[in-house]
Amino acid sequence: QKEVEQNSGPLSVPEGAIASLNCTYSDRGSQSFFWYRQYSGKSPELIMFIYSNGDKEDGRFTAQLNKASQYVSLLIRDSQPSDSATYLCAVYSSASKIIFGSGTRLSIRP
Amino acid sequence: GAVVSQHPSWVICKSGTSVKIECRSLDFQATTMFWYRQFPKQSLMLMATSNEGSKATYEQGVEKDKFLINHASLTLSTLTVTSAHPEDSSFYICSARTSGRAEGLSYTQYFGPGTRLTVL
Numbered sequence: 001q002k003e004v005e006q007n008s009g010p011l012s013v014p015e016g017a018i019a020s021l022n023c024t025y026s027d028r029g030s031q032s033f034f035w036y037r038q039y040s041g042k043s044p045e046l047i048m049f050i051y052s053n054g055d056k057e058d059g060r061f062t063a064q065l066n067k068a069s070q071y072v073s074l075l076i077r078d079s080q081p082s083d084s085a086t087y088l089c090a091v092y093s094s095a096s097k098i099i100f101g102s103g104t105r106l107s108i109r110p
Numbered sequence: 111g112a113v114v115s116q117h118p119s120w121v122i123c124k125s126g127t128s129v130k131i132e133c134r135s136l137d138f139q140a141t142t143m144f145w146y147r148q149f150p151k152q153s154l155m156l157m158a159t160s161n162e163g164s165k166a167t168y169e170q171g172v173e174k175d176k177f178l179i180n181h182a183s184l185t186l187s188t189l190t191v192t193s194a195h196p197e198d199s200s201f202y203i204c205s206a207r208t209s210g211r212a213e214g215l216s217y218t219q220y221f222g223p224g225t226r227l228t229v230l
Contacts, residue, residue, distance in 0.1 A: 034218070043203045043224040044154070088154070090219070098207075098219050102153035 001026055004091050006101035015110050019076040021087050023101055026070070029094030033065055033072045036088040038103065044088055048074070079108045112138045114206045116222035123194055124230055130190045131225045133204030139184035140206035144219070145177070148201045160187050194229045201226050 005024050013019040021035075032051045036044035050056045050063040050072065062075040072091075076083055089101040113136040123129050133143060145157045158174075160166040160181035168174045178190040187206075191198055203224040207217045 036221075041201075043201075043221040046218065046220060049218060092217065097159075098217075100154050100156075 002101075003027060003093065003099045004089055004101040006087075006089050006104045008102060009105040010107050011104055012107045012109055013079050015079060015081060015108055017079055019079045019083065019106055019108070021074040021076075021089075021104050021106065023072045023074075023089030023091075024070055025072070025089075025091045025093075025099075027091065027093045027095075027099075028067075028070060030070075030091045031094070032092040033063070034090040034092075034098070035061075035063060035074045036090060036100075038086045038088060040085075047087075076106075081108045081110055084108045112136075112206070112208055112218075112220045114140075114204065114220050114222040116204055116225050118225060119223060120226040120228075122228045122230065125195050126193055128190055128192045129194055129227060130188055131202055131204070131227075133187045133189070133206070133222050135185045135206040135220075138206070138208055140187075140208070141184060142207045142217075143181055143187040144205040144207070145179060145187075145189050146203045146205065148203060148224075150201075154203070157189075191227065194227070196229045199227055199229045 034049045035047045038044040048063045050065045056063045060077045064073045084107050086103040086105045088103045115134045117132045143160050146154045157172045158166045158168045160179045162181050166179035181187040204222045205219050207219045
């Protein structure tokens with residue numbers, strides 16, 4: 001079992017709709033969780049981080065964390081073509097390392 | 111957010127030469143920096159973790175004598191690809207971890223813009 005799992009996609013979402021990206025992790029002692037966006041040919045860019053159970057909103061982005069289910073998600077409202085990218089979920093584990101998932105490729109179709 | 115720079119952004123070199131890539135944290139001190147490699151359409155692969163003033167810790171399968179890492183200060187880490195070969199052509203990305211704790215919990219990792227290495 002991978003430490004951080006994401007569906008590789010591609011996930012295709014119509015423009016204006018909500019894109020939902022999911023991630024599960026295996027280390028129950030993980031403390032904090034990050035979402036990065038990576039455009040093709042570019043390096044990852046931090047979008048959001050979340051530490052506490054529940055929702056955290058920042059503009060069109062909402063991160064959701066459920067530690068009991070070991071599940072973290074990212075919602076993107078009013079999806080735009082510029083949101084098309086690969087989204088990486090990352091987890092700060094109990095071993096004091098940030099572990100990255102392999103990413104979900106998101107495509108927003110006009 | 112914190113800013114991490116990398117230099118050069120791209121480099122083309124002949125097989126057998128060595129290439130040095132610099133990674134700097136511009137507005138924060140990074141006791142820990144990470145070096146990743148990414149091949150086209152593949153995920154990030156952690157190569158090594160470097161801590162200021164100590165030897166780097168390499169991931170399994172990464173040759174430490176080929177990929178020399180020096181973390182000489184709290185704001186600078188360098189990766190030298192020695193005797194580069196075409197199979198070393200890749201996108202090399204550094205990342206720096208902040209030492210501050212937000213909301214009483216862990217650190218945050220910021221990425222440099224990456225260096226695209228092409229070995230002819």
